[in-house]
Amino acid sequence: MKFGIVTFPGSNCDYDAYRAVVDQLGAQAAYLWHKADDLDGVDVVILPGGFSYGDYLRAGAIARFSPIMRQVGEHARRGGPVLAICNGFQIACEAGLLPGALVRNAGMRFVSDVVHLRVESQSTMFTSEYAVGSVLRIPIAHGEGRYVADSSTLARLEDDGHIAFRYCDASGAITDDSNPNGSMRGIAGILNDEGNVLGMMPHPERAVDPILGQPDGLLLFESLLARMAV
Amino acid sequence: MKHRVYRIAVQIVPRAGLLDPQGNTVTGALHSLGFKHVQAVHVGRHIIIETEAPDALEAEASVQAMCEKLLANPVTEDFEITSAVPA
Numbered sequence: 001m002k003f004g005i006v007t008f009p010g011s012n013c014d015y016d017a018y019r020a021v022v023d024q025l026g027a028q029a030a031y032l033w034h035k036a037d038d039l040d041g042v043d044v045v046i047l048p049g050g051f052s053y054g055d056y057l058r059a060g061a062i063a064r065f066s067p068i069m070r071q072v073g074e075h076a077r078r079g080g081p082v083l084a085i086c087n088g089f090q091i092a093c094e095a096g097l098l099p100g101a102l103v104r105n106a107g108m109r110f111v112s113d114v115v116h117l118r119v120e121s122q123s124t125m126f127t128s129e130y131a132v133g134s135v136l137r138i139p140i141a142h143g144e145g146r147y148v149a150d151s152s153t154l155a156r157l158e159d160d161g162h163i164a165f166r167y168c169d170a171s172g173a174i175t176d177d178s179n180p181n182g183s184m185r186g187i188a189g190i191l192n193d194e195g196n197v198l199g200m201m202p203h204p205e206r207a208v209d210p211i212l213g214q215p216d217g218l219l220l221f222e223s224l225l226a227r228m229a230v
Numbered sequence: 231m232k233h234r235v236y237r238i239a240v241q242i243v244p245r246a247g248l249l250d251p252q253g254n255t256v257t258g259a260l261h262s263l264g265f266k267h268v269q270a271v272h273v274g275r276h277i278i279i280e281t282e283a284p285d286a287l288e289a290e291a292s293v294q295a296m297c298e299k300l301l302a303n304p305v306t307e308d309f310e311i312t313s314a315v316p317a
Contacts, residue, residue, distance in 0.1 A: 058303055065300075094303070101305040103244075108251045148248060148306060182249065 002028040004042030013049035020205040034066040047088025060090030089199035100149030106182025110143035118168040125227040129219040136216035138202040145201040147183040165189035236289035236314040243274035286314040
């Protein structure tokens with residue numbers, strides 16, 4: 001079981017993702033340079049957070065044309081898991097791997113905080129080790145994290161159980177106050193139609209070591225490990 | 231046919247109906263400066279492209295394709311292309 005972590009110019013969470021996979025999960029990982037034209041035989045691709053290409057034009061708009069994204073797209077079409085975090089989520093939306101888009105936070109500010117997330121679906125390869133309705137504490141750090149999509153896309157995500165996480169308060173209630181960026185329907189993370197691409201603005205890879213607080217992100221990586229071991 | 235360089239401006243604005251926090255903030259600032267009659271502000275991007283083409287129509291068609299592929303996000307933005315003028 002090997003994770004491949006894509007490094008774009010401007011990625012800054014690739015190292016965190018690597019340490020989460022290797023030190024905390026105990027799995028193998030390799031960095032994949034964005035100009036590479038193969039995935040080095042990895043089983044899971046992580047598109048990490050950061051500011052690829054300086055967020056020029058729109059966050060993720062230019063990174064999606066990096067050479068490696070062609071291979072990432074083929075991996076996804078073969079059913080291979082892709083975990084797209086923060087800037088990775090923005091890139092995955094721009095690349096059409098996920099529906100919708102991420103735009104400027106409603107409050108206009110960059111938000112760096114630890115937020116509560118409610119697990120909305122357990123029947124995914126990324127969330128099987130969580131209980132539905134569990135409330136996680138996971139860091140966020142983004143300026144363009146407001147998830148938007150047209151109403152038919154939102155309805156489809158809802159009906160298919162493809163909303164993975166929503167922002168919530170400490171008790172698990174979805175309220176306007178618990179929504180840090182104005183995302184439609186409080187959406188923090190979604191899956192594609194086939195369920196093998198997860199995009200999320202919060203950073204599970206920053207919540208895997210008890211030294212840094214509740215390691216609530218670790219079960220996401222363990223869910224993938226459990227699925228791939230089958 | 232000989233190609234020449236055309237200059238084309240593109241305006242990209244947030245899709246109508248989508249929350250535009252930047253536009254709303256600027257509206258508020260204008261109101262507080264006394265411009266009470268301002269109804270709405272939409273903040274977008276202005277891009278100027280200089281491109282080679284056999285004629286103005288082809289230059290515009292090529293910029294249209296650039297907008298669809300890269301310059302605008304079809305989920306959240308609308309764009310307008312101004313007429314090509316020789317650069």
